Amino acid sequence: MENFRPEELIVEHGSESSRIYANLRRTLPQVPVKFVDDIGSDANTHFAHRDPFGAAKKKLYLTRYKGDFFKKCPGSDGQVCCNYFVINFASNCPMDCSYCYLQEYLLDNASLKVFSNVDDLIDEADRTLQKHRGVFFRIGTGEITDSLALEPYTGMVRELIPYFAEQLNVLLELKTKSDCVDSILDLDPKGRVVVAWSMNPQPVIDLDERGTASFDDRLVAARRCQDAGYRLGFHFDPMIEYRGWEADYQTMLEQIFATIDWHRLSWLSLGVLRETPRLKRMMRERFPHSRLLTGEQVLCPDGKMRYFQPLRVEMYRKMVAWIRRAAPTVKIYLCMESRDVWQQVFGFAPACEKELGNQMAPVD
Template sequence: MKTREMQTTLFYPDEAVFEPEALHYDLGKRLYDEFQARGVTLRTAPSHNRLEVAGEDHCQRFHHAKRMVAVGVKHSLAPQPCRPSADYRLVLNTSCPAKCHYCYLAATLGERTYVRLYVNIDEILQAARKQIKKQAPDVTTFEASSSSDPVAIEHLTGALGQAIEFFGQEPCGRLRVVTKSDHVDSLLAVAHQGHTRFRFSVNTEEIVSRYEEGTASLDRRLAAAVRVHEAGYPLGFIIAPLIIYEGWRLEYAELLDRLAASLPPTAAEDLTFELIMHRFTQRSRRLILERFPGTTLAMDTRDRIHKGFGKYVYEPQKAQELEGVLRSYIYERFPHAQIEYFT
């Protein structure tokens, strides 16, 4: 079938570590049985937060961790803010199987980049409901992708589908999802009621092929975006990280041309864009160079300004040029699009 041929391989770990408490939940038991049947190495540990990862150096441990999952119970349920993309984070899982060189999340997680699957999804959603009720009749938005790519691991838990359905029933709640995966098909028939905006993270062919290991190709993401639109979801794109390199203007123009050529005209009627320029910290730079010793990702502090909290971004003149060029490219092709922010 064409759709199947177009999809990337589903992720299954080599090793899964279970908190004993997770086995009191149906999802925990189901994951245990499924991993056991697949021959995944299983062990238990008291907490998903502090697992030892095998490997002689950071590079080995990083690549090993990306083949591991931890199955646990999420105890910190108080909603955390998530500006500028939403009011709050909705954390259904942490980390993802892909290896984008620039991933801010992988840098924040340090040695603990293994995928964490939380089994108490009902409790996580009830905490969101409490917050929605508190702010009603105002609409409260939640970001499901602030700590992972939930679509890339949806086949393991079904948690995102459950959350989409939950938000479909919440008159004052809205969900936002971002992905670089094309495994959207299990979500197409979910009763979303238009309450979940599905965004695809895209970039130039050069950046996708050089720095986004283990993600779906651009063509596959765009084909998935069309399926999501046809299923009635509001659609959007995040272009991130925006990187200045030789030929960047032409290649971002080509990216926007590909979007325009791929999407049906109806998609352009309600389309959002979010623009995020590349940033790094001294710590993330060190970790990236250890994990990907041959990376060509530019991280020279002499090209950037220090923005506070250890972050380096393009200096104002370059940032303004990036923003101006991207905005004009988008509006030339999608005059009705909403550019939600540039940061």
């Protein structure tokens, strides 16, 4: 993927003694640094720009996070939830996908931030995990950022893996569209860490995933992680329907299964393009030539627009058939879909979130 080079690093006083600050100074020595007492007012300067969200990605803030790091994934109203927990160690992302929901979700708080108090994060996770030893936790770090895109500069994930590798009731998922895995390959994840790639065929990446790693580079990075002992996951999400999508997605799956050992895949997920009407308006402003603006969609009960249900079911069924041909028993789930769609695709729907969450627990 493209190298990240912020215009400025803005550090809130109190964060300069952190390991993350030391890493940033070492890896981005040419970037000017400014110290502030409070990032509050400075973090709003992008609002003066013609493209505020794009401008927010160009400065990097380092600050302490003052809230709770550990949260349940909000999911989507009325859709089957996969009982997922999230830890947010950063906010926003240096890449710029046209469909990214952060454009809406972080609209009022878009500055690109990394949180320096990694020890607080680990302490908080430890209190929760110790208290619920009988519960299996699937924890992701990619809810409001890409898990690995900033890793070459912050070294954040390298700080977290040794702790989570020791927890028997956890899988930590690092979800990414980058190929930034160099700094984690020498660690021992002890079967507790899943590195998961959001995958789309290269024509989709070229048009709608600006600044991300190419399909080939993501796949090479996945193979390197598998060789280093990491579990892998793939998210085919958002799947995009266009003329010729079947051939591109089928070829993509063949390339993936020719490169990685599917027996060591933790899970695959499928989800189609979805966005709120407000996000669609933003996409129209920021990416007026995107192909994603032209397809037909319907408004669903959770307020998100998706392809018409019969088309979604057809897309999922085709993907499941192509996947099953290569990997007959791999775990597949649908992201943010209704029970009705689950039934039509798989012939069953999970009885509850806990059931789906438990299905994702490792069996070895």
